[in-house]
Amino acid sequence: MGNVKSTKPTEGELEILQILWSKGEATVREVHEELSVHKESGYTTTLKLMQIMFEKGIVIRDDSSKTHIYQANITRDNTQKQMLGKMVKSLFGGSTSQLVMQALGNSNNAPSREELDEIQRILDDLKKQ
Structure with a gap:
C-alpha cells in the first residue's frame, strides 16, 4: 500500500x-x-x-x-494507530490507561470473555518487557 x-x-x-x-x-x-x-x-x-x-x-x-x-x-492497522494516537492525545490527555478504563467500563460495549482473555495476554506480555 x-x-x-x-x-x-x-x-x-x-x-x-x-x-x-x-x-x-x-x-x-x-x-x-x-x-x-x-x-x-x-x-x-x-x-x-x-x-x-x-x-x-x-x-x-x-x-x-x-x-x-x-x-x-x-x-x-496504520489508520487505527494514527487515529487512536490522536484520540489518546486530544481526548485522554495522552493517558492510555484512561482510554482503556473508559473502553472497558463502557457497559454498552462490554468486552466478551475471549476479548478479556486476549487483553490479559497483552498485559502479561507488556509486564514481561
Missing part, C-alpha cells in the same frame, strides 16, 4: 474503507450497496466521496476498464 501523508479519513470515508478492507477491492456500485444496508445514501454521494478519497490518495483505482475498481491505499 502506498505511502500517504497523514490524512485523517472522515467518518464517511472510514465506512467506505471498512468495506474495501474487508472485500479487498470493489466498484462504486458494490460499495454503495454495502453502505445502503446500514444507512440511507445516494449512489452519486458514494461516487463523489470515493473520487475525493482517490484525490487524497486514500484509495487507488484501476480505470483500465469501463467500471473502475477501487482498493484501499492505506492499511487498517
Whole structure:
C-alpha cells in the first residue's frame, strides 16, 4: 500500500474503507450497496466521496476498464494507530490507561470473555518487557 501523508479519513470515508478492507477491492456500485444496508445514501454521494478519497490518495483505482475498481491505499492497522494516537492525545490527555478504563467500563460495549482473555495476554506480555 502506498505511502500517504497523514490524512485523517472522515467518518464517511472510514465506512467506505471498512468495506474495501474487508472485500479487498470493489466498484462504486458494490460499495454503495454495502453502505445502503446500514444507512440511507445516494449512489452519486458514494461516487463523489470515493473520487475525493482517490484525490487524497486514500484509495487507488484501476480505470483500465469501463467500471473502475477501487482498493484501499492505506492499511487498517496504520489508520487505527494514527487515529487512536490522536484520540489518546486530544481526548485522554495522552493517558492510555484512561482510554482503556473508559473502553472497558463502557457497559454498552462490554468486552466478551475471549476479548478479556486476549487483553490479559497483552498485559502479561507488556509486564514481561
